[in-house]
Amino acid sequence: MSTLFVSDIHLNGLQPEITEQFLGFLRGQARQAEALYILGDLFEFWIGDDDPDPTYERIQNELKALTDSGVACYVMHGNRDFLLGNAFCRRTGCQLLKDGSVINLYGKQVLLCHGDVLCTDDLAYQRLRRILRHPLTLGVLRVLSIKQRQALANRMRHESRKHTQQTHSTIMDVNQQAVTRYMQQAKVQWLIHGHTHRPAVHQPGTHSTGGTRIVLGDWHHQGSVLNWSAQGHELISLPR
Numbered sequence: 001m002s003t004l005f006v007s008d009i010h011l012n013g014l015q016p017e018i019t020e021q022f023l024g025f026l027r028g029q030a031r032q033a034e035a036l037y038i039l040g041d042l043f044e045f046w047i048g049d050d051d052p053d054p055t056y057e058r059i060q061n062e063l064k065a066l067t068d069s070g071v072a073c074y075v076m077h078g079n080r081d082f083l084l085g086n087a088f089c090r091r092t093g094c095q096l097l098k099d100g101s102v103i104n105l106y107g108k109q110v111l112l113c114h115g116d117v118l119c120t121d122d123l124a125y126q127r128l129r130r131i132l133r134h135p136l137t138l139g140v141l142r143v144l145s146i147k148q149r150q151a152l153a154n155r156m157r158h159e160s161r162k163h164t165q166q167t168h169s170t171i172m173d174v175n176q177q178a179v180t181r182y183m184q185q186a187k188v189q190w191l192i193h194g195h196t197h198r199p200a201v202h203q204p205g206t207h208s209t210g211g212t213r214i215v216l217g218d219w220h221h222q223g224s225v226l227n228w229s230a231q232g233h234e235l236i237s238l239p240r
Ligand SMILES: [Mn+2]
Pocket: 008, 040, 041, 078, 079, 080, 114, 116, 194, 195, 196
């Protein structure tokens, strides 16, 4: 048996090729696993559990079929789908997992996070994150209509693209000291995260973390999955 990890699928109604590949993954490889962890940004933008987009309905139905078949499915908020809530969980059978959770993986203590909290050099992003995740902001978002939230999401996507173009790529990667601190605080030797779209297995010694950091890839041009079993782990790219 194995446990699978994915992140940054960025599902949306405009790129059916991503949706089809991910649905195929849920119907195929994921069914053989004992658990699936989705470490954030499952969706390109989630404006709330009340979004009636038919693409999102199909995805939720497929997740439900997966959990009904006995595969445990855990979903972590990413920076784009942090409004995933209880209705989504009820519909899919998925469980929300807190950013920064430690799980026992075949005897190893492994820290899981989306990854954006580690990008501490990107001060503008960290400021925006604090505002967006503030309970007051979340309260305001909840009372806005779907149309208003949709308009806000479109604007944020636009701003985010602009920010990515204008910011040096090293600033948008993790800060090594932040990684070390994060792992030390959690007292772990293993960290799995996504967000940066730089799939890699960073062995201990490469940097000074003293542990292994596995970065999941995004699904823009291919799939990316980490397969972990008692025998070991492998970061695999899934061709499209
Ligand atoms: Mn992200």
